[in-house]
Amino acid sequence: MNEPISTESESMAPPYSADAAVVASTDMGPAERTLRADAARNRQRVLAAAAQVFAERGLDASLDDVAHAAGVGVGTVYRRFPNKDALVDALFEDKIENMLVLAREAATFDDAWEGFVHFVGRALEWQMRNRGLRDVLLHSDRPCAGAARTREAVTPILTDIIERAQAAGKLRPDVVVNDVPMLVTMLGAVSDYVGVNDPELWQRYMVLILDGLIADRAGWTPLNNPPSRAVVDAAMTKCR
Amino acid sequence: MNEPISTESESMAPPYSADAAVVASTDMGPAERTLRADAARNRQRVLAAAAQVFAERGLDASLDDVAHAAGVGVGTVYRRFPNKDALVDALFEDKIENMLVLAREAATFDDAWEGFVHFVGRALEWQMRNRGLRDVLLHSDRPCAGAARTREAVTPILTDIIERAQAAGKLRPDVVVNDVPMLVTMLGAVSDYVGVNDPELWQRYMVLILDGLIADRAGWTPLNNPPSRAVVDAAMTKCR
DNA sequence: CGGGATGTGGAGGTGATACCTCCACATCAA
DNA sequence: TTGATGTGGAGGTATCACCTCCACATCCCG
Numbered sequence: 278m279n280e281p282i283s284t285e286s287e288s289m290a291p292p293y294s295a296d297a298a299v300v301a302s303t304d305m306g307p308a309e310r311t312l313r314a315d316a317a318r319n320r321q322r323v324l325a326a327a328a329q330v331f332a333e334r335g336l337d338a339s340l341d342d343v344a345h346a347a348g349v350g351v352g353t354v355y356r357r358f359p360n361k362d363a364l365v366d367a368l369f370e371d372k373i374e375n376m377l378v379l380a381r382e383a384a385t386f387d388d389a390w391e392g393f394v395h396f397v398g399r400a401l402e403w404q405m406r407n408r409g410l411r412d413v414l415l416h417s418d419r420p421c422a423g424a425a426r427t428r429e430a431v432t433p434i435l436t437d438i439i440e441r442a443q444a445a446g447k448l449r450p451d452v453v454v455n456d457v458p459m460l461v462t463m464l465g466a467v468s469d470y471v472g473v474n475d476p477e478l479w480q481r482y483m484v485l486i487l488d489g490l491i492a493d494r495a496g497w498t499p500l501n502n503p504p505s506r507a508v509v510d511a512a513m514t515k516c517r
Numbered sequence: 518m519n520e521p522i523s524t525e526s527e528s529m530a531p532p533y534s535a536d537a538a539v540v541a542s543t544d545m546g547p548a549e550r551t552l553r554a555d556a557a558r559n560r561q562r563v564l565a566a567a568a569q570v571f572a573e574r575g576l577d578a579s580l581d582d583v584a585h586a587a588g589v590g591v592g593t594v595y596r597r598f599p600n601k602d603a604l605v606d607a608l609f610e611d612k613i614e615n616m617l618v619l620a621r622e623a624a625t626f627d628d629a630w631e632g633f634v635h636f637v638g639r640a641l642e643w644q645m646r647n648r649g650l651r652d653v654l655l656h657s658d659r660p661c662a663g664a665a666r667t668r669e670a671v672t673p674i675l676t677d678i679i680e681r682a683q684a685a686g687k688l689r690p691d692v693v694v695n696d697v698p699m700l701v702t703m704l705g706a707v708s709d710y711v712g713v714n715d716p717e718l719w720q721r722y723m724v725l726i727l728d729g730l731i732a733d734r735a736g737w738t739p740l741n742n743p744p745s746r747a748v749v750d751a752a753m754t755k756c757r
Numbered sequence: 758c759g760g761g762a763t764g765t766g767g768a769g770g771t772g773a774t775a776c777c778t779c780c781a782c783a784t785c786a787a
Numbered sequence: 788t789t790g791a792t793g794t795g796g797a798g799g800t801a802t803c804a805c806c807t808c809c810a811c812a813t814c815c816c817g
Contacts, residue, residue: 351805361806
């Protein structure tokens with residue numbers, strides 16, 4: 278087991294600090310202007326503060342909070358990002374994309390069960406450390422159209438991994454892809470519940486559940502009525 | 518299995534309809550007045566509506582909603598119950614007490630593992646069907662001082678059941694009482710997430726987890742760092 | 758180095774939502 | 788019939804989030 282779930286504390290940080298400095302967003306033409314130096318600096322501050330605040334408190338955190346954390350006025354936030362959704366989009370787009378990268382990576386494992394564990398472990402790690410990311414991925418009424426697209430792309434890959442792991446007799450056969458968002462939901466709830474008082478506690482229950490997913494013993498109580506696609510969609514779309 | 522508190526669809530209903538009709542609350546002296554007939558009727562309507570609304574939407578539902586559901590004005594609600602907390606108290610006190618009854622009952626099982634399953638299964642059933650009850654039991658910043666008292670009384674009983682089940686080799690040894698509120702939290706999250714679209718889905722994951730708690734195979738990944746009492750208390754007290 | 762372009766802070770507008778009060782009016786019951 | 792009791796729901800108060808606006812500050816080009 279090449280210990281894929283490992284720590285590497287804060288692997289989420291780098292992506293957004295790379296681009297966004299002087300030119301606002303993608304060079305989609307000559308319409309983009311160059312930011313004044315102080316403005317660019319403040320834009321970065323806002324992004325950094327937003328990353329922190331949303332990671333800790335989820336997307337329910339207000340932009341006033343973000344502005345305060347960034348040491349700027351609210352007006353400054355809104356000058357750079359037309360509204361909250363735009364800021365969230367800018368912050369999470371690549372982190373969401375990472376889920377797809379992760380799924381593709383997990384698909385390359387020879388042992389599909391290990392691939393499954395790799396995906397679930399890493400995905401949970403990121404989403405538990407970052408409440409905002411969890412919100413974006415679990416609620417499609419949130420911004421980030423990218424989230425829906427990514428989910429759509431990840432699902433078949435993960436389905437394949439699951440089926441291969443089941444065919445190999447490693448994963449219990451009554452598990453389905455749609456169980457995965459439910460795992461995230463469950464462990465996310467633990468994470469929210471205990472908060473900073475025990476930030477790693479979710480791992481205890483991840484281990485418990487993963488142990489329970491191994492198909493290596495007789496006498497499983499069969500799992501009935503897996504969540505349907507419609508149910509998952511409805512849950513994600515529900516107003517909150 | 519003498520399944521005493523069994524299903525009887527909506528076994529939660531009767532308790533509060535028995536007393537509260539003509540005399541408001543317990544006969545704690547001559548200070549209590551007799552309600553006018555229509556007032557008593559409305560009081561019952563309010564209680565029934567509150568039971569339904571809080572069960573479906575949790576304690577976050579507003580009293581305006583309750584009043585609307587009861588077909589009365591908000592003023593009527595506040596005439597009978599000085600504030601929201603009082604109404605919640607009146608509604609949930611006995612349902613909370615039931616948890617203690619359930620624990621005592623579970624303690625009488627010869628097979629401690631079956632007692633454990635009995636308790637967990639029933640407790641979850643009630644709390645999943647009734648979001649308000651879950652809120653009251655999981656968040657001590659909510660009303661219902663009775664909740665804290667009941668938790669305090671249930672804990673040692675449940676601890677004993679757990680330890681006996683472990684001594685009998687049925688329950689994996691690294692489980693602790695404090696895991697139980699986490700189970701409720703996890704399954705409650707699933708329940709909230711899918712809502713009415715799949716109201717029984719939580720059972721799927723309860724089965725999965727209970728299966729995972731059975732101590733009948735080698736090679737368990739050991740569970741580290743169980744939630745401490747302090748962590749649980751903090752979670753329950755946290756502002757929400 | 759000066760002046761126009763650009764950026765800033767944060768008070769406050771708007772709207773939502775919750776708890777709860779108040780009182781003109783309705784209903785009951787002696 | 789008549790006062791005691793009860794009622795509805797408009798609206799007071801508070802909170803909180805998103806977002807706008809503009810007097811003032813800061814930059815940077817010529």
